[in-house]
Amino acid sequence: MTDSTPSAAEDLAERVRAGELRFHELEDHTDADTATAARRLLVEEQSDASLDVVGDYGFPAERADPNIENMVGAVQVPMGVAGPVRIRGGRLDGERYLPLATTEGALLASVNRGCSVLNDAGGANVRILKSGMTRAPVFRVADVVEAEALVEWVRDNRDALREAAEETTNHGELLDVTPYVVGNSVHLRFRYDTKDAMGMNMVTIATRAACELVEDETDASLVALSGNLCTDKKPAAINAVEGRGRSVTTDVTIPREVVEDRLHTTPEAVAELNTRKNLVGSAKAASLGFNAHVANVVAAMFLATGQDEAQVVEGANAITTAEVQDGDLYVSISIASLEVGTVGGGTKLPTQAEGLDVLGVRGGGDPAGSNADALAEAIAVGSLAGELSLLSALASRHLSSAHAELGR
Incomplete structure (x- = not known):
């Protein structure tokens, strides 16, 4: 100081x-x-x-200064590392320590155990399957006739909307605009490639410019630049289905002997537990997240690397699957809406920048967007390690004893 x-x-x-x-x-x-x-x-x-x-x-x-107003100091959250873990990703390939900041005792120990098991299985595969940050303004029209006219105008003028939006940014690219009509309200869901930035500020400014063009050329009136169909920092099925930020999937096949020797359970027990807990239990609860505790790792790595912590809401929107394949255990996690960046926002704070350095992904990547992709891959693999460890602890009935042993 x-x-x-x-x-x-x-x-x-x-x-x-x-x-x-x-x-x-x-x-x-x-x-x-x-x-x-x-x-x-x-x-x-x-x-x-x-x-x-x-x-x-x-x-x-x-x-x-760019991150907070009325500053009085700083809250220090303990940061540790799990791993190193072998990651076989599209952007991140090799062994990495995973930085996690948390106040939850036993979380790092659990993720670390999962990382060790992933290594015994040869590492985890991980890929980014879709990318795009969204902003969805809502417009007022007179009636459904005007709503149809606006939808048709948007479909006929995508190039003009793209030009207006991209004039505001050196890096962002407008990928598509999807209209949604509810009576005399029309929501336009803009989706952008924001490269290595998480991109909320970028897409908000770009969408504002596009909205001005809509108002100039149609009878629609902008009511709000965000009409909650984006959807940002709230549980939403549209993010689970369409994705937001990075949609990333990771998987691993763990040999039976590793499951039995290291996790003290069986592939059959883990697969049954995952079905009854993560799939059936979550469905009965009408949950949007069909997983055990993906939010734990997402939140801890968000804090350690300067991400927008409120977007853990979307980052926990994940499905865990587990099945027995030829006697071995196959486990996967698909995270639909992981909103991360390696430039801008909290990533510029000194301690958070060091967290990114641990992964080797600070700043802009080459090609653009590769560092943010790599960060998403690392978070997904960390989440897989956490799921594997917790599911195994539950299957072997060791969860409470592990917490008791650690005194937490």
Whole structure:
């Protein structure tokens, strides 16, 4: 943390108390660390809390300026690694440590066990099967006749929409626009290739330009730039079916002797458990995620690599399958909507950038988009390791004893 003198921070805090400055204006009058210290003094005074540990952060506060407002410090989440695990991906090929940041005891141990078993099986296959970040504005029309006219206009003017959208970005490409009509509301779901960026800001700005063209050329009126058919940070069947961000699938075939010796169960037991728990149980619960705990690994790797943590909602939209093949255990995970990037957003924060460095995927890839693809592949393989370990612990009835042994 850059040093800021107590007197300078106190003087700034006093100006806020006197009504001369607003809480959010402090960076306009001093450096970011002094503003953060002054704000911390004011919060401690109002709440009677001590923020000494929150204030002991390890990078200049100005580095976080694009990521947060009203900064008072930083919350430190413990980070560990699982692996190294052998990944046989389309973009990531070789052994990698997986960085995970979490406060859940036993998670790293479980994923690490799964990684070891994946290695014994020769590693995990993983591929990106679809890619595209979406934004879906909603328009008002007079009636269904105008709705049909708008749908036809969109289909006839895709090149014009693409040109308008892509004028706003040096990297994004508009892939397609899909209309959805509900009465006199028309949602247009724009899908973009955002390369190595997760891309929400990129596609929002690009879609705004395309919407201006729609309003200029049709009778439709834009109601909202996001009409919730995108769908961002909410459980949604459309993401499970159509995908959003990266759609990625990983699988492995584990020899029977490895299952029996390392996981202390059988392929038949794991396959039956997966069917009754992840498939039947999830269906009965009307869940959108048919898995055991994919969200655990997605969340931990998101935090470790600077991803938008709220998008774990979509990242947990995964289906785990397991079956016996010629006496061995086949397991797969298909994650429909994994929204990740290696440039922009939280990836520029120093600690999160180091997490990306562990995987060797920081910044833009060559070709463009390859680093974000590789990150998605690593998260999927980590999720496979976590599923394999938990399912085996349940099948062997060792879950509670493992937590008891670790004291968590």
